[in-house]
Amino acid sequence: MNSSRPVTIKDIARRFRCSPSTVSRALNDHPAINEDTRKNIQEYAREVGYQRNEVSLSLLNKKTATLGVVVPTIGNYYETAVIEGLHTVLQPLGYTLNICVTNENYLLEKEYLSKLLSNRTEGIFLSVSQETYDSGYYEHLENVIQRKTPLIFIDREYEDFETSRATVDDYHGAFAAVEHLITIGYKNVAHLKGPNGLTVSEQRFKGYRDCLKKYDIAIREELIINTNFQVESAIVPTKRLLDLDSPPDAIFGVNDQVAIGAMRVILDRGLKIPGDIGIVGFDNSPISAYTYPSLTTISRPGRKIGMEASRLFLNQINASGDFTHESIVLPSELIIRESSLRIS
Amino acid sequence: MNSSRPVTIKDIARRFRCSPSTVSRALNDHPAINEDTRKNIQEYAREVGYQRNEVSLSLLNKKTATLGVVVPTIGNYYETAVIEGLHTVLQPLGYTLNICVTNENYLLEKEYLSKLLSNRTEGIFLSVSQETYDSGYYEHLENVIQRKTPLIFIDREYEDFETSRATVDDYHGAFAAVEHLITIGYKNVAHLKGPNGLTVSEQRFKGYRDCLKKYDIAIREELIINTNFQVESAIVPTKRLLDLDSPPDAIFGVNDQVAIGAMRVILDRGLKIPGDIGIVGFDNSPISAYTYPSLTTISRPGRKIGMEASRLFLNQINASGDFTHESIVLPSELIIRESSLRIS
DNA sequence: ATATCGAATGCAAACGTTTGAAAAAATTTT
DNA sequence: AAAATTTTTTCAAACGTTTGCATTCGATAT
Structure with a gap:
């Protein structure tokens, strides 16, 4: 069928008989671009519904602005509250949350973590599954640590790992x-x-x-x-x-x-x-x-846990050298x- | 800090004084690769924790294996059941679900859809927000249609759009x-x-x-x-x-x-x-x-809705030309x- | 020894975008 | 009119991976 490949910067460049760089700069309001050129290109881009291919940008910048949230379930009020808390803090910063539900299943958890790493997720919030607990396997976590992808434990945690974590008391x-x-x-x-x-x-x-x-x-x-x-x-x-x-x-x-x-x-x-x-x-x-x-x-306080966990994550990525992990324990009432x- | 760039195929190639192509083929069990070379490379890759950069692959193949699920809330039993249904069908097929919660907010919905498109999501399951309903704006949806990204409505829908949809009666x-x-x-x-x-x-x-x-x-x-x-x-x-x-x-x-x-x-x-x-x-x-x-x-039947919606999506992407949209209405009891x- | 073949590997292009540096074009100054 | 300056545009490389085609290297057959 008419698969209608999304229009790229090259397409626009061809249309204006200019180079892709010019188009890129025009779209990003680079000051070195002629006012008319800029306007024409921007208008045309809007017309044809051009939309930046973030995948290529992710590759170029090695930044995906994506965070993984791996939880055993989302059926209960508490988990959704946590997610809401994460969302509240992180969405405005431009992060996309990739929510993965493991159903308390070890293999699924492992697969999700691996996938998140492959997709170059910039951080992972993890509440480990029951099966993981039971089995005691945790190589899949060492993988995350080795990659230095920030890992924040939520609620459930392995005592053996040195990571930040946020739990309720x-x-x-x-x-x-x-x-x-x-x-x-x-x-x-x-x-x-x-x-x-x-x-x-x-x-x-x-x-x-x-x-x-x-x-x-x-x-x-x-x-x-x-x-x-x-x-x-x-x-x-x-x-x-x-x-x-x-x-x-x-x-x-x-x-x-x-x-x-x-x-x-x-x-x-x-x-x-x-x-x-x-x-x-x-x-x-x-x-x-x-x-x-x-x-x-x-x-x-699920919402609060989510917000605290976000804070821990942000601390970690903004740390300059002398970073030590933090454990937040919120009181319950x-x-x-x-x-x-x-x-x- | 020691940011520890993830090891790439090029790193491995340098280590073995061979070309990236050889490494790539070795890792993918290509038959033209010498048995010893293959083994050595695979072993080394495992050792250093090599993990394919899916971002680059997405760019190359124009496939992200990611689907967007845009819902107004995940606080209720029903929504989580729908997500579970989607998950049940689509996870085994290798799809990652990107769950976006709009909080019934039009602007957030718009932003999410735009982001999903930019990230080259291969399909979107949408339950539109209340604000969207109220406002009557829907250009953000036309954008999706224009891109020919399969759009499946769940529960809530605009009558004006020609898309597949799954609803409960x-x-x-x-x-x-x-x-x-x-x-x-x-x-x-x-x-x-x-x-x-x-x-x-x-x-x-x-x-x-x-x-x-x-x-x-x-x-x-x-x-x-x-x-x-x-x-x-x-x-x-x-x-x-x-x-x-x-x-x-x-x-x-x-x-x-x-x-x-x-x-x-x-x-x-x-x-x-x-x-x-x-x-x-x-x-x-x-x-x-x-x-x-x-x-x-x-x-x-939320779970069923999720599964049916998945089916509709799969029908659409596997369609050969003569595809017409389908509306599923599940009975309630x-x-x-x-x-x-x-x-x- | 030379042609032929098969196995193993390398080359180069491609995906879409950005960006420093170089080049070209236009403008101003001498 | 030439030189200097400014403005605008292009070039090329980079991100990590795959893949068709070409190449290399031995080995085998003639």
Whole structure:
């Protein structure tokens, strides 16, 4: 078919019987170009819809103005908030964000990173996939480091790597959540944990565990059950909790989704929230304020994380020699709502 | 600093005192290359972490294997499902998806499209922003058409453009939602409408309106109030509905978020769902099955839309001359849950 | 020894753009 | 009118890779 090759600077040069350099300069308002020439060329270019081939420029300047954002999922509120934060800072600086979703899949993550490097991406924001965590392979990351492509870890990270990173203080958030439940009188706090191995899951679990320790409450293994962050994954675990001989009187969910799933099961059993069972989630997703009952939760400043991560990246590329990596940990905050208001 | 320029084919050629062509062929397993040469070069390349510069290849072949996905937002379940669908089909074919979020902003949309064209993106999936709709400007789209870059509309579209498009049957979905409410006995169905002007909003509104017509129910303007798809935006409108002299006994929300917001207000007033007021949402978002009460809704096959859109794109680029654009409309389906189970 | 052949490698152009330096053209000064 | 100066344009190289064609080098057949 009429494939209609995009018009190039050479095409325009031919049309005006001049050299490509002249056209290039004319289009870029170079002062050495005659006023008339400039006008004519610019007008013609607009007419025929000329558009600079950025690919050739990227090759020439070794700059692509493209950044990779590699995340396990974009299904949750938090991730989209992070992306929005990155976008807020970086888009105005002319960067294009290349968003890659790994679905928690190691091979896909590896492929994406390789592709980003091949495409000469100028920086990569990475929240590693669960499979990567599990497998412990990380050569694909060493590749990035070797290329000196700035790599910023978001949330999840390998402790072994020396890079900048931005995370939310999951540990203290979780601690605060559980402490809140305990101080208002709940005695048996269960935890619907995230997938094992992920920093996010483990940090929140640690917060849960250490808080119980602080209040001299023995940890009951049967009160800790895994979920996968999805609302559905909370159903069976919650039922199991309720079916225990000595069921919990409070549940700390690894995130809001899981907490909402748990609430549903509890209400279905005819139990009262927060009367019989108190619930706390994590994320402060928009919906959490409007569930019935509304959900006590821990804020998780995704947008801010994105903006901080951007800052870390910019620091790194603007560094002059004496650069050291930075670790930003943003605080998370307890937001008390109905699901944990024990009527005392 | 040590900027560590990535190693190129020329570097390798120098090292082996051979020409770049030989290196290129060796790396690509060209049969004319001596077995030893090939092995040595490949091994060395692996050692030094050589990685093909895809930018130069893009320039040479005029192929970027990159597709643009321009959407107003990625905050909702639906959009992420669409992206997942696109991804499912196109990632295995080697395409990189460049996801651009316009925040419903015309200028940003324009800028993104221009950038995608400049970067020689091979196709664009577009769900136009609200501002674009409102303003009626669409030169930025003509630009894409002129370049013959395949343009696939998702959900929202300009009727004036001749392109392929994939949409969900919002009209009949909305119709079914309202019909469901009416047939089980609700008499005064309100509608929390989406922003004016958007296809999605208007189609659902039309479904609402036409269904009332079918059952000879007069349309009461005061029962139709705008929201912006966000859960918060349903609060004030719902209160206004409940404060009417003759309040509705059912509400059809433009999406699940809005419906959930409405439910919350209604429950806060001490009214029963579905006893006093029936609720139907739209999207069948994961959370809708686990709200309390669970939400009757209309399914919206985002993943499928993404896959269909991919198919349309592939059809277009593989077409041999006699290509005509296609419009796919996927059905949406009523999913009955507790929020509309009137106890009769 | 020479022609013939096959294998292995090199040359050069191409993709589209920018840019320093050189060249050409136009203008001003002497 | 020639020289000097300024303005405008062109040349050529560069970015990294691929690829058709030519070349080189041995080896084999005559």
